[in-house]
Amino acid sequence: MSRLAEQEVAGDALGAPASGEEGPYDGLRIRALTKSFGSYTAVRSLDLDIPRGSFFALLGPSGCGKTTTLRMVAGLEQPTSGTITLAGEDITRTKPYRRPVNTVFQSYALFPHLDVAENVAFGLKRRKVKDVAAQVEAMLALVELETQASKKPAQLSGGQQQRVALARALINRPEVLLLDEPLGALDLKLRRSMQIEVKRIQTEVGLTFVHVTHDQEEAMTMADTVAVMNGGVVEQMGAPSELYENPRSTFVANFLGQSNLIEGTVRRRDADLVTVDMHGVTVSVPAHRVHTDGDRGWVGIRPEKVLIGEVGAELDAPGNTVPGGVITDVSFVGVSTQYLVRMPWGQELQVFAQNTGRQRMFAHGEQVELSWRPEYAFLLDASQDVAAGADRVVG
Amino acid sequence: MSVEAPAPPRTPGGGRADRPARRSRRPRGSVTGYLLLAPAGIFLLAFFVVPFYSLVATSLFDPSGSDFRGYEMTYAWGNYVDVVRDYWGPLLRAMAYGAAATAACLVLGYVLAYAIAFKAGRWKNLMLVLVIAPFFTSFLIRTLSWKLILADDGFVVNTLQVLQLLGDDGRLLATPFAVIAGLTYNFLPFMVLPLYASLDKLDPRLVEASSDLYANPVAGFFKVTWPLSLPGVVSGTLLTFIPATGDYINAELLGSTNNRVIGNVIQSQFTDANNYPVAAALSVLLSVLIVVMVLVYVRRAGTEELL
């Protein structure tokens, strides 16, 4: 399936009402799913379409409802209302041991009293499948653990345990494989290599993977579609690049990467361009990147899209130019230099300059001008919290 | 025997607070819960709660009755006045011996638990097993063994006499010292295990941090280790004090008739003198006193996490 087609599906799903168009859909479909714990609503009327064979990530901070959603799909939690259908079949109230869905648990939940092979064979044996031994062997080969078959989970390293948990779920060839922050317990280096490994296995077996994580980098690396969740609802869904380049809310803008958000007033709306006054500086934003109908809004620009130059210098990127900046902090991080620039209206903007060698480094206290190409800017609704999602824990 | 056995129940683990899903899992019918609990619950009601009620009733019977003639319920509250008047000595003695033994257990037990938790390294489990092991041998046999060790012409007494630490006609057996030593010995594991459970949870880096912040080892111990081990100290002292106060085996085997404690009296009033109202009143009095002391102690120690 092409990326484009997926984006369309994803785009449809977000805006789609729960009614009417419930045709035969071969993927995982969630409609108006709600889960309340007493007075606390963990998931609020969630709609999602997850195409068959895709690698889908639910991304959000702790407590955003992503794990609860996953557990409802697994059948480990009963929805308060709403439906879950899988390949056209309603599984909302199906017992967990009767749904063709398997989970890789955050803690792996390997059975400590069974060895690796017995753990992997567990699901097949419960379903009285024939030829278990051969399948277990093949599955252990896939995750490169053939030699560990008779060891107990406690004798394995974290990465090996993770692969056993993956094998134990995968061997059942579920319609949907759910991964609940499966890499969270691994150290950074191991996590990166496991990300590639899991992605490879997904491509090999071609199953639908639904991956829950709070690590935006992990979601973007692994998934072909990402849904950003916050406060029990999906804020935005789409391909990683789309989410990153054109966020629709301050939460997405801050949670995925970093953004400079500058207060502005809309001056003119043309068919393809919106003009905004930003503390006396006029900038423009393409109409398809404007996500507010109001008079006021947040002008957003990613730090690496901002160009920094000497006062009055000819600019590489003719477009929106903001004069009057003073450098207040310089951090050299190797591939790039990160500046903090204080603007005339008091706000400090972040600028990441690639160390291409074409431009000199600026020093603390220097006067500079900032600019960016209009096509990189976006405009968000003024009613949103400018700091939403900014305090995330970097995984 | 697993180490967690007589140790105080663990505090509820630090589950991730950001997961409401974890808290309210298992929405199971309560009927099954009642059915599972019923056998044990009914048994304890019948053979623990009802008997205590029966004990209180017995303590209020007319003291002039006898096993032979039967007893009459006369709400004879005077029984309590009588037993306090007649037996305040053994009652106070039991408390004093219990308290002294608990204090001694705390000192010895703390050293041992600390050594196991922080210094034993890979011998941790072995040492824990060794703490419990001697106590699988009969309580009575071990106590009789102490009787032999502390005997008048035994090795310990002779050595102390040679060193002039004990007079020529001095003795250890049949003294309060022997009774307290016996109690200390017998109830030591009840102190060590909860202390160990508390200390083992303590992150040694906290002590390192305190020394980094200019605390000398003594200050580090009293400002960090000791306060954090308080839950273990509280449950350990309770688990030691309660049985040690009720015990009369040590007083009987290692003490003299001057060292009789309340347990001796209750036992002999019940089975030898068949003086049920007096024995029951003593027994009720003992449990009330212990409950009051425990409540006061727990409140002062400020630890509610006992259950």
Added chain:
Amino acid sequence: MRWVRDNLVLLLGLAVLVYTFVPIAVVVLMSFNAPDSRLVYSFDGFTLDNWLNPCADPDLCSALGVSIRIGALATAGSTVLGTLAAFALVRHRFRGRSASNLLIFLPMATPEVVLGSSLLALFVASGLAGQLGFWTILIAHVMFCLSFVVVTVRARLAGMDDALEQAAMDLYATPAQTFWRVTFPLVLPGILAAALLSFSLSFDDFIVTNLNSGNTTTFPMYVWGVARVGIPMQVNVIGTLMFVLSIAVVIGVEVRNRRRQVPVA
């Protein structure tokens, strides 16, 4: 000297440990003793007679038999009741849960002499004063072992990761299969530990038993009885055997655990 100072706490701890073994050493030694008289209790000569004729005093072995029978039955009863209750308390939410917890906790916090005299008061009030014996001892033992079983099994259950059972359900195990293939095997060590604890509590109890025994004599009561007239050396044989057996069980369990989970560095 420096080494001593660095390891002072460990050495003191070991000293305390050694102290706990002193009476055991005496018991083991005395089991090989050939005493000159029954009244003067000292080591007079080495013999294997005590080990070869453990039942020289038939009363000793019949008391031992009574204790073993009561211990086995009390263990079975308290382990079954206590395990069920532990499951109820950990796995179910119902009204009266905290009252139940208190009911379980109280017998452990009550002096034995009070437990024993309460039961005696009940038996006397029920007109069973003449019926005291095997069954009343058994009831008493189940009662005071019960709480220890609940606490032990409850700790094991509470320490179990919920995700394990969820994983089993997720992997097509029905509730019954989940229980027998995952939950039960994982709780079993706790249940066995509780049973071992129950047996040793029952086998060793004197104070509660003595109040409710009638004419039945358990092993601790036998020892108590002969303590005044001079102890047959065979008592030390039994003491040594108890020690060796329990050490063997504990070490066996430990070795099995070690073999099961060799930690990977």
